Amino acid sequence: MISVSGIQEIAHLTGLSKSTVSRALRGLPSVADVTAATVRKTADELGYIPSSAAAGLATGRSRVVGVVVPTINRWFYITVLEGVDAELRAAGYDLILFNLGGRGGDRERVFHRSILRKRVDAMVILGVAFGDAEREQLRRFEHPMVVVGGAEEGVRHMGVDDRAIAIAATNHLLDLGHTQIAHIGGEDESGMNLAVPLDRREGFLTAMTAAGHAVPGHWMLNGAFSFRGGYAAMRTLLDEPERAITAVFVASDEMAFGAIVAVREAGLRVPEDISIVGIDGHENGPVYGLTTFAQDPFEQGVTAARTVLAEIEGAPALSAFPSARYELIERGSTAAPAPANLSPA
Amino acid sequence: MISVSGIQEIAHLTGLSKSTVSRALRGLPSVADVTAATVRKTADELGYIPSSAAAGLATGRSRVVGVVVPTINRWFYITVLEGVDAELRAAGYDLILFNLGGRGGDRERVFHRSILRKRVDAMVILGVAFGDAEREQLRRFEHPMVVVGGAEEGVRHMGVDDRAIAIAATNHLLDLGHTQIAHIGGEDESGMNLAVPLDRREGFLTAMTAAGHAVPGHWMLNGAFSFRGGYAAMRTLLDEPERAITAVFVASDEMAFGAIVAVREAGLRVPEDISIVGIDGHENGPVYGLTTFAQDPFEQGVTAARTVLAEIEGAPALSAFPSARYELIERGSTAAPAPANLSPA
DNA sequence: GTGAAAGCGCTAACAA
DNA sequence: TTGTTAGCGCTTTCAC
Numbered sequence: 001m002i003s004v005s006g007i008q009e010i011a012h013l014t015g016l017s018k019s020t021v022s023r024a025l026r027g028l029p030s031v032a033d034v035t036a037a038t039v040r041k042t043a044d045e046l047g048y049i050p051s052s053a054a055a056g057l058a059t060g061r062s063r064v065v066g067v068v069v070p071t072i073n074r075w076f077y078i079t080v081l082e083g084v085d086a087e088l089r090a091a092g093y094d095l096i097l098f099n100l101g102g103r104g105g106d107r108e109r110v111f112h113r114s115i116l117r118k119r120v121d122a123m124v125i126l127g128v129a130f131g132d133a134e135r136e137q138l139r140r141f142e143h144p145m146v147v148v149g150g151a152e153e154g155v156r157h158m159g160v161d162d163r164a165i166a167i168a169a170t171n172h173l174l175d176l177g178h179t180q181i182a183h184i185g186g187e188d189e190s191g192m193n194l195a196v197p198l199d200r201r202e203g204f205l206t207a208m209t210a211a212g213h214a215v216p217g218h219w220m221l222n223g224a225f226s227f228r229g230g231y232a233a234m235r236t237l238l239d240e241p242e243r244a245i246t247a248v249f250v251a252s253d254e255m256a257f258g259a260i261v262a263v264r265e266a267g268l269r270v271p272e273d274i275s276i277v278g279i280d281g282h283e284n285g286p287v288y289g290l291t292t293f294a295q296d297p298f299e300q301g302v303t304a305a306r307t308v309l310a311e312i313e314g315a316p317a318l319s320a321f322p323s324a325r326y327e328l329i330e331r332g333s334t335a336a337p338a339p340a341n342l343s344p345a
Numbered sequence: 346m347i348s349v350s351g352i353q354e355i356a357h358l359t360g361l362s363k364s365t366v367s368r369a370l371r372g373l374p375s376v377a378d379v380t381a382a383t384v385r386k387t388a389d390e391l392g393y394i395p396s397s398a399a400a401g402l403a404t405g406r407s408r409v410v411g412v413v414v415p416t417i418n419r420w421f422y423i424t425v426l427e428g429v430d431a432e433l434r435a436a437g438y439d440l441i442l443f444n445l446g447g448r449g450g451d452r453e454r455v456f457h458r459s460i461l462r463k464r465v466d467a468m469v470i471l472g473v474a475f476g477d478a479e480r481e482q483l484r485r486f487e488h489p490m491v492v493v494g495g496a497e498e499g500v501r502h503m504g505v506d507d508r509a510i511a512i513a514a515t516n517h518l519l520d521l522g523h524t525q526i527a528h529i530g531g532e533d534e535s536g537m538n539l540a541v542p543l544d545r546r547e548g549f550l551t552a553m554t555a556a557g558h559a560v561p562g563h564w565m566l567n568g569a570f571s572f573r574g575g576y577a578a579m580r581t582l583l584d585e586p587e588r589a590i591t592a593v594f595v596a597s598d599e600m601a602f603g604a605i606v607a608v609r610e611a612g613l614r615v616p617e618d619i620s621i622v623g624i625d626g627h628e629n630g631p632v633y634g635l636t637t638f639a640q641d642p643f644e645q646g647v648t649a650a651r652t653v654l655a656e657i658e659g660a661p662a663l664s665a666f667p668s669a670r671y672e673l674i675e676r677g678s679t680a681a682p683a684p685a686n687l688s689p690a
Numbered sequence: 691g692t693g694a695a696a697g698c699g700c701t702a703a704c705a706a
Numbered sequence: 707t708t709g710t711t712a713g714c715g716c717t718t719t720c721a722c
Contacts, residue, residue, distance in 0.1 A: 053401035054699035399715035
């Protein structure tokens with residue numbers, strides 16, 4: 001190709017100096033309009049492509065932000081990622097994706113080798129649970145960094161108040177008159193932040209206890225935050241010999257969808273036989289008619305990106321974020337328990 | 346932090362030269378074992394972090410591969426992405442994600458500004474439809490490049506034979522005795538490669554024609570390759586006044602899931618009332634009992650990554666790929682049409 | 691097996 | 707407004 005070298009080439013052809021060319025190309029104000037035009041023109045003709053490595057070496061900035069995800073195939077992470085991506089792109093930054101999970105996941109390598117290679121100017125971390133060594137590595141990362149979704153000790157974090165949202169969801173069911181409520185949540189998702197599932201379960205228990213209802217241990221199932229897991233968990237619930245539950249609080253919409261499919265497949269109806277409430281605000285919710293406590297992960301991603309971007313530019317570091325918003329969206333998957341099902345308690 | 350400078354620092358402390366330190370750190374053979382050990386040790390103590398910008402400038406390689414997706418929230422792209430990611434990570438490469446779609450999508454910027462910044466050593470492009478300007482830009486990209494999923498003129502491509510897989514799926518229904526078959530596919534997905542939906546529809550029509558069955562235009566619907574789209578399309582089909590269809594060939598599993606939900610919601614059964622066959626091999630298939638022609642996008646991603654990686658290392662460029670494999674997975678969403686529904690034709 | 695020196699392509703003072 | 711001069715931190719001949 002033509003683009004032999006770069007800025008130097010343009011300098012030659014225009015009879016200007018490298019510096020002026022550089023300034024012109026970056027649109028700095030201190031360049032005569034004619035000069036700038038000439039430079040741009042010859043740059044185009046040459047098919048000039050800047051070297052981000054050279055610029056990065058000279059400035060110490062790569063104009064790249066790293067995003068760490070525990071896995072890509074979850075609606076929440078994807079949506080946050082989209083938000084981060086939109087914001088970064090608007091700012092002219094590129095996004096390096098560090099996927100800790102999935103087949104071939106290799107946290108050690110990701111952390112030790114990739115992340116810390118001075119390759120990124122900042123980092124947005126989505127719901128990852130760190131090991132001690134990892135936490136130590138991150139400590140050395142002297143760039144803006146923010147965690148989204150699931151509090152992580154020592155790093156500032158943004159997301160919904162998981163306990164609060166779970167309490168709200170549970171209360172929603174309690175208010176309808178349910179007392180026999182089960183919970184489908186998550187547990188030891190490899191590499192995923194435990195805070196989220198734990199806080200949601202805790203919120204559930206808090207609300208139930210406050211209402212004076214005991215929850216048997218086997219009414220709290222692990223749906224692994226996946227559609228399939230939600231389906232399986234609900235089947236387990238339905239297979240119970242003397243089924244008493246009238247409602248289920250599911251910790252994510254994807255699991256809730258699976259749960260709904262399981263209920264219908266068993267020949268039961270939602271909400272007549274079983275009420276289901278989720279968390280998230282997944283775009284497929286309307287199809288299933290799922291009532292849910294919706295959050296806005298896209299917005300959370302945007303905010304996270306905007307924050308680190310501002311800090312890269314020298315803005316003072318925020319030490320904490322306000323909790324992200326959430327709201328109840330009623331779509332009919334919850335209702336008062338049928339009289340026949342009313343618990344004797 | 347401690348990591349003031351880098352290699353120079355280590356050179357000082359060990360009394361060696363920068364060159365030797367560099368060689369030791371990269372594990373080159375021409376370094377005495379003791380020397381190498383000393384270097385690594387002090388590097389660790391210093392918390393040394395290499396500068397990828399400097400290395401990249403010196404070598405002309407960034408050890409980064411770009412992946413372009415039309416949107417992140419589709420199972421197919423996510424899965425290919427996972428495959429690419431796994432392979433890149435194993436090779437010590439980082440992945441820059443270029444998302445053309447989504448809110449805030451800005452193709453122009455992505456192409457012109459980011460992609461061509463010499464930031465990546467190779468590119469894997471997933472099912473994107475290029476404009477003329479974009480094609481021209483890509484022509485200038487003198488690095489390994491491969492398109493996955495949907496042929497694109499002028500660039501080598503890998504994926505299933507979309508016409509063939511559609512013919513196979515349609516024949517599957519025909520072989521069961523169906524004649525009144527509808528098709529839910531895709532159309533003008535913004536920025537997505539048109540080849541895939543078009544080829545699948547064409548395959549469908551080819552098989553139908555070969556079997557001597559005409560297909561009314563309104564039996565070919567646009568499901569936008571999404572769950573919601575599939576659901577909506579199926580509802581349209583079910584709302585037909587004198588419904589005659591007994592089977593639907595859906596061009597993707599996600600749409601097929603939506604279609605199944607719609608059928609069941611209408612009080613009909615799959616496959617007794619309506620048979621449904623999909624394409625993809627989505628992991629949620631078992632839950633819905635979806636019969637599908639499965640491909641392996643993860644593997645396609647791995648292959649694509651492996652290919653460009655090999656070429657970065659100097660391997661001769663492959664000019665074409667064999668078609669990706671696919672196979673029928675029967676799960677019970679298809680059956681012979683019920684006698685009552687048998688078409689008179 | 692190790693060192694010296696040049697340079698990758700750009701930016702950033704400092705002058706002019 | 708433009709040019710000069712140093713680097714940014716690493717790799718890479720070419721000597722030794």
